[in-house]
Amino acid sequence: MPELPEVETIRRDLEPLVTGRSVVDVEVDPGTIGLLAGVPLEVLRANLVGRTIRSLGRRGKYLLFELDDGRWLVVHLRMTGRLVWRPRAAPPEAYQRAVIRLDDGHDLRWSDLRKFGTWRIHASAGEVIDRLGPEPIDAGLSEAAFCRVLAGRRAPVKAVLLDQRRFAGLGNIYVDEALYAARIRPDTPAGDLSRAAMGRLYRACREVLERGIAHRGASFRDYVDGQGNEGQQHMFVQVFRRTGKPCYACGTPIARSIVGGRATHYCPRCQRAARRPRRASEARVAGEEGRDAG
Numbered sequence: 200m201p202e203l204p205e206v207e208t209i210r211r212d213l214e215p216l217v218t219g220r221s222v223v224d225v226e227v228d229p230g231t232i233g234l235l236a237g238v239p240l241e242v243l244r245a246n247l248v249g250r251t252i253r254s255l256g257r258r259g260k261y262l263l264f265e266l267d268d269g270r271w272l273v274v275h276l277r278m279t280g281r282l283v284w285r286p287r288a289a290p291p292e293a294y295q296r297a298v299i300r301l302d303d304g305h306d307l308r309w310s311d312l313r314k315f316g317t318w319r320i321h322a323s324a325g326e327v328i329d330r331l332g333p334e335p336i337d338a339g340l341s342e343a344a345f346c347r348v349l350a351g352r353r354a355p356v357k358a359v360l361l362d363q364r365r366f367a368g369l370g371n372i373y374v375d376e377a378l379y380a381a382r383i384r385p386d387t388p389a390g391d392l393s394r395a396a397m398g399r400l401y402r403a404c405r406e407v408l409e410r411g412i413a414h415r416g417a418s419f420r421d422y423v424d425g426q427g428n429e430g431q432q433h434m435f436v437q438v439f440r441r442t443g444k445p446c447y448a449c450g451t452p453i454a455r456s457i458v459g460g461r462a463t464h465y466c467p468r469c470q471r472a473a474r475r476p477r478r479a480s481e482a483r484v485a486g487e488e489g490r491d492a493g
């Protein structure tokens with residue numbers, strides 16, 4: 200599934216190609232019901248045709264097309280969505296489901312094998328982005344603010360990182376990679392992490408996302424950039440989908456488990472729990488439990 204680095208790569212590719220262009224037509228395959236969430240195609244057309252694209256932004260995993268009437272076309276790729284720029288005469292894409300025709304003879308073509316992707320018109324971008332947490336790569340996100348989001352939470356740290364209301368943009372690939380880089384077990388309760396471990400995780404999240412952008416995203420399966428080309432990041436992963444293969448640092452086979460409902464890859468040796476020291480009261484209770492258990 201495309202995550203922040205993949206969506207940002209698409210945004211950077213398409214932004215100079217679509218900014219200032221007008222929409223002359225929109226077509227959506229009648230079998231692609233979910234794309235518009237029940238909004239009739241005529242309504243989408245009425246909202247888009249004749250509009251000029253003012254800018255193309257991104258927040259989390261959402262692409263935000265700003266229209267010249269102040270509305271927004273908000274696109275989410277979900278599992279297998281692709282958005283590529285092509286000359287009108289180019290042959291259709293595999294699994295092509297929808298097309299936005301631009302006034303310069305080019306198309307924005309939407310293909311989606313699984314059909315979970317979404318296009319929505321919003322009166323303001325805030326309707327989407329106000330629900331999202333900060334992005335780990337936000338220049339304005341301090342280490343202290345990052346740690347405050349984790350503090351006190353009982354959920355596994357992996358689940359907190361995946362929750363878009365806490366942090367926007369991370370998904371399964373980059374969370375597994377960041378937890379490996381920070382040497383933290385994915386199932387550790389977020390609030391149990393030591394302050395030092397949280398600091399390592401803060402830096403690791405930024406590093407893996409920035410590296411993913413530098414490598415133009417990870418193409419394990421379906422992701423392609425705005426020109427239809429694969430990214431490179433999948434060749435540089437340390438743990439994601441490397442189950443049973445030796446850890447690059449210690450040689451231990453990479454383990455796979457389920458955390459937060461998602462397949463999770465980690466090194467059992469390099470990724471210790473990294474818990475904060477227990478307070479005396481907690482240690483005493485734990486000790487008594489230990490004696491009772493015999």
Ligand code: ZN
Nearest residue numbers: 446449466469
């Ligand atoms: Zn290891």
